[in-house]
Amino acid sequence: MTLAFVTGITGQDGGYLAERLLDEGLEVHGLVRAGDEAAAGELRARVPGAILHVGDLGDTDLLAGLIAEVQPDEIYNLAGISSVAYSWHEPILTAQLSGVAAAVVLEAAWRLQEQVGRPVRCVQASSSEIFGHAAHAPQDEATPVRPVSPYGAAKAYAHQMANVYRGRGLHVAACILFNHESPRRPLTFVTRKITSAAARIGLEGAGVITLGDLDVRRDWGWAPDYVDAMVRAARHSVADDYIVATGETHTVAEFAEVALRRVGLGDAWRDHVVIDPELMRPVETPTMVGDASKARRELGWEPSVRFAEIVGRMVDHDRELLQLGPQ
CATH class of the missing domain: 3.40.50.720 (NAD(P)-binding Rossmann-like Domain)
Incomplete structure (x- = not known):
């Protein structure tokens, strides 16, 4: 074995x-x-x-x-x-x-x-x-x-x-x-912070997501x-x-927008995002995007889930957790 x-x-x-x-x-x-x-x-x-x-x-x-x-x-x-x-x-x-x-x-x-x-x-x-x-x-x-x-x-x-x-x-x-x-990302990460907060805002109809630099771009x-x-x-x-990598980039603001739209807030998503300068990192890498051509060519690898669906799955998971309540 x-x-x-x-x-x-x-x-x-x-x-x-x-x-x-x-x-x-x-x-x-x-x-x-x-x-x-x-x-x-x-x-x-x-x-x-x-x-x-x-x-x-x-x-x-x-x-x-x-x-x-x-x-x-x-x-x-x-x-x-x-x-x-x-x-x-x-x-x-x-x-x-x-x-x-x-x-x-x-x-x-x-x-x-x-x-x-x-x-x-x-x-x-x-x-x-x-x-x-x-x-x-x-x-x-x-x-x-x-x-x-x-x-x-x-x-x-x-x-x-x-x-x-x-x-x-x-x-x-x-x-x-x-x-x-994924839904298994710890709450200490900004992505899961966003999706869990969006789920709660969607359930309660109020609240905000406090973030740092909204313009940082990542390949998720x-x-x-x-x-x-x-x-x-x-x-x-x-x-x-x-x-x-996927070869596509999206900003933190886009991540928040997709999450908040997923819970039905539409164009009102902007009202639920606030910026806290204290959350800015000392040094930030503004744009990270990868070229996975070699992995595709030599390993036969392909990403299977696109950005909006990744965010959506995470939000849906966090909504389920809130609806289930303490276990």
Whole structure:
């Protein structure tokens, strides 16, 4: 039986990935952060077949030891600090968990490959934030890496380490993921903040969504599509870097508009959005859009859900939660 090891298994992508791999008949192991019992409980309810290991991503000996013990055929490194905004408050922690931990995973995978004499296929979940103020748009695999946030810098280190270990003979694909969403996105993210607030405004008929820069443009995709790209990259004959994106951009204002229109506010949506300068980031990457031609050509990958439907599905999910009430 093929074994997979997933860091960040309780996150948005990790949950979808675990479901996908279990459906394919793999034995799935995942790292769960100590003290994150709620997320672990939700995951067990959704994917009871996953084997969970409790530990701290910053515990390098434990992380390397788990990979040596489990001896996986596929490793997906999805864990780390997931918020750009949070990384400004905890830059050192971000470097440790989103950067150094990736190097630990890759070194352990390489050592395992040397020990067992078979390929260990790895995916490093990279990020469009590695490009920072990109030299051109859309961004592709050749775009210079020059991050402008602690999150982007940590991800850039991990991305470069993927290339280093690829040079050592490890099959490690770096999937440069642009923004991707789903109803499982935590409420701490601006996208889910928007859809949950829109659902409440639609139900109560009043309220506002408080946001920062409305003009920031992002390339938003559907999270299960991006998980599909990572699986394809892991199993492709050649390990490489792959942009995973839709090639379309929309502003935060557009995201809010689609969400509020979904709950029936029509042109009145503008009355329910206010700007708070305190929510502006110290440095912002204004436009991020990816060219996924290589992933389409080499992996046969295609995004399947368009922007308006992504927002709509998230709003509908949040409306259902409100209508169900406390569980």
